[in-house]
Amino acid sequence: MDVKQLTHFLAVVDHQNFTRAAQAVMIAQPALSISIRKFEQQLGIQLFTRLDKQVRLTQEGRALEPHARKILQQVEDAKLAVDEMKGLLKGEVRLGTPSMMGSYFFPEIVMAFKTAYPHLKMTVVEAGTQDIRRMLLSGEIDLGVIRNKEVPDDLEVDQIFRSEMVAVVSQHHAFAQRDSLGFDEFLTKNW
Known part of the structure; x- marks a missing residue:
């Protein structure tokens, strides 16, 4: 057989x-x-x-x-x-990114990808996280960039970067002498 x-x-x-x-x-x-x-x-x-x-x-x-x-x-x-x-040699890869992130972070990544894989077509779709999730699950796109929160089990996640939020205060503020500040504390503090 x-x-x-x-x-x-x-x-x-x-x-x-x-x-x-x-x-x-x-x-x-x-x-x-x-x-x-x-x-x-x-x-x-x-x-x-x-x-x-x-x-x-x-x-x-x-x-x-x-x-x-x-x-x-x-x-x-x-x-x-x-x-x-072996690595993809030809075809199309469809990438979904959030609008601001797509225009800020991904032009260099897309250009590097096109240089490394000149025969592959990359299509970048800008959308919100929920839409990107839906498009990934339905197969409309191949890769997507979303927040790593409440990700369905059907999707495989690889973290690409972690962002850090910074609180900026005057030198006379009570937080000025602190090295770090918790997110919950920052949001619940009475200003």
């Missing part, structure tokens, strides 16, 4: 016709028929019943179908993982 046989098998399942299945996998119809016949001989079972131009799965074929789909998906996942290890 090999990937090509499983691909041919699923093409026939999906199209329920050898001619259309052959067109889908871009081989001649007689070659597809021979491939399926050899696959059935190898397995020792009949996968399809053939009546006139109609093709139907046998009970054995129905049992094989979900496994074939899972195997081909795993092969595709393995190819993707290897491609990611």
Whole structure:
């Protein structure tokens, strides 16, 4: 059993016709028929019943179908993982950033990316954090920059920077001699 046989098998399942299945996998119809016949001989079972131009799965074929789909998906996942290890060479990466952050921090990052990956197209989408979250979950964008707060489990997070807020007071203020100040204390202090 090999990937090509499983691909041919699923093409026939999906199209329920050898001619259309052959067109889908871009081989001649007689070659597809021979491939399926050899696959059935190898397995020792009949996968399809053939009546006139109609093709139907046998009970054995129905049992094989979900496994074939899972195997081909795993092969595709393995190819993707290897491609990611090699580094992307062409395609498009869609990045979502908050408006102010996108215009302030990302021009240099985008230019460095384009220099490192000249054949990759990068599209920057400026939006609010909630919209970026939604677009990530729906697959509209590939990467997004959001606050690392209440991130859905479906998203993987890598922190890219941490910002620090600074309280500025006159030298005569009670906080002037302090090295640090807690956020809650700053917000609850009566000024």
